[in-house]
Amino acid sequence: MKVSIKDIAKRAEVSPSTVSRALKNHPRISAAMCDRIQTLAHEMGYVPSEAARLLVGQQTPTIGVAIPDFSDPFYMNMLMGIEEVAIAHQHELFVGSFNQDLHRQRKLFDAFDQKRLAGVVVAGSLVDAAYLSRAQANAPAVLVNHYDYPHAVAVDQKRGISKAVNHLVSLGHQRIAYVSLGTTTDSDSLRYAGYLDALETANLPTHSDWVIAGDGGLQGGLAAADKLLQATAVPTAVVCYNDRTAIGVINGLHQHGYAVPTDFSVIGFDDLEIAGYFLPSLTTLRQPHIHLGRQAAEKLFALMHGATVQAELLEPELIRRNSTGPVRATMD
Amino acid sequence: MKVSIKDIAKRAEVSPSTVSRALKNHPRISAAMCDRIQTLAHEMGYVPSEAARLLVGQQTPTIGVAIPDFSDPFYMNMLMGIEEVAIAHQHELFVGSFNQDLHRQRKLFDAFDQKRLAGVVVAGSLVDAAYLSRAQANAPAVLVNHYDYPHAVAVDQKRGISKAVNHLVSLGHQRIAYVSLGTTTDSDSLRYAGYLDALETANLPTHSDWVIAGDGGLQGGLAAADKLLQATAVPTAVVCYNDRTAIGVINGLHQHGYAVPTDFSVIGFDDLEIAGYFLPSLTTLRQPHIHLGRQAAEKLFALMHGATVQAELLEPELIRRNSTGPVRATMD
């Protein structure tokens, strides 16, 4: 069995309270005693029980993070940002994914709750906010890229996609498609709204063949390319829900013998690291992933310390690379 | 404050023990009582305290996972495999990264220990196994892609790289370079050994200019391409520590006006999802990521249930795609 403070107390012939205090250099314990206890504790391989500490009213030095999916690099980058500031605050991360499944998400929130975590950050726009605020009634929470919550940090996704469309318009494109996330979430709705808005502002036509459901991943992008090429009027440019979708689309077009940006312009969203290394490199909207994570974590710690924070909306930046270019003369 | 079992007991005018039992449908509690307590508990928003449970000798339904880095998709895929079986066993994941820093890793192991986790899986070849086994004396641990440990699941990395070299040899390549991880870990040593072995078996020359330090990521691959092109005798093929490095290399070569596989053959390791979607698609050695994670987790749960397990060595499979081809006629 694990060695406890009592075991040390017995060996040292002092009371448990003295041991407890000596271990944390309590001012009322003599330096000699502190030394003696600490080396003894180390010898005996003592490891404090976080559970016992938690029970007497302390906080777990742990914050929970809920992400939709381990396979999306965007969230991983965000995680790195969160982890960075968590470590700076001497906290650990408890990470769980819920795979766009609200049931799983609730389970996760329950786990957070049972563990009495110090705080929680939830990523993604699919979140059962009601459940969250009920469960985490006394642990603060910060949401990333979700809007219906008091504490959030998000990028302006609608504006981002509008920028993408405007960029394509400025290159002369008139038939512009959108490949969506495929599941109905705020993120997708907002981006789609940005697409429609910009099109309307530019007085450009929409077409039901031009909005295709992807799946947020490479496979979905690939499949979307097939459908795009079967449209009654084939578009010349496509803006994608995210970079991974864009890469899938480019690959799909390539399989049909088309080149980007010669034959089609394709634009992504996220600016994943791979976006700069893909061939062609991806024009995209940069989400400041790591910054987003850092901001969320900073806000969370502020909340945990009783401060009040306000939501923050960041503007994504258009990164021009080689997947977009002027519209080709004509399409037969 | 959080509502406790005692609060429920008071409201229901029964003893805490009855509440505790009623909540888990103890056979000696009447069905009526169970119902009454359970609905009451739900109304009052009761959430059991894991800490208290842990204290009375139960296990945390949580396993710890230590990974080198959130930015490497390989580990993320592995995580998904682990998570899959963890959920099946009603356990949650506590994930931490240590960024190839042994000090951070120890901190992480300490955290695992303080939380009295049920078990631990550690990914990557850089692990302080001594520290781990001391700390986790009574919690079982499984290692992924590490060899000096009783319980491990790994792919044969040396054999994998040898396969890569053999493939290139069969295509007629004679000057074959290796881009390493850059930091000295078992994984890198093994892959490098596989490279040397295969070269020797094939009676091919080595050259100090042909082994270049990368960083395991895209940036390192890009930089490596520059150095490769400056070699006294420029190689015709390059085998890379992993897929991300390979993508970086291809991109670097591209920036210098060279095409793959026309001018150079490049081969990766991992078979990340992106490997099939990159242009050109990557020839690589498949590590069965998800399977690896699943296996590790299965072994861990077996250990937790007192079974004995043995280490497992999987053979990576060569996936031929479009980043390798026959050696070009001549290099000027």
Added chain:
DNA sequence: AATAATTGCGCAAACGTTTGCACAATTATA
């Protein structure tokens, strides 16, 4: 109708830690 088994519930201890309070011994102040 007496005994045995079963059913339903409460008591109290235990898990490992922290912390307010008390108390003795030492040292500083008047």
Added chain:
DNA sequence: TATAATTGTGCAAACGTTTGCGCAATTATT
């Protein structure tokens, strides 16, 4: 030299659960 302040340590309660044991009331067995 008496009193006050300081220093070093121990007692015991508390945190929220679980669980072995005991006991009464009910039901089943002869």
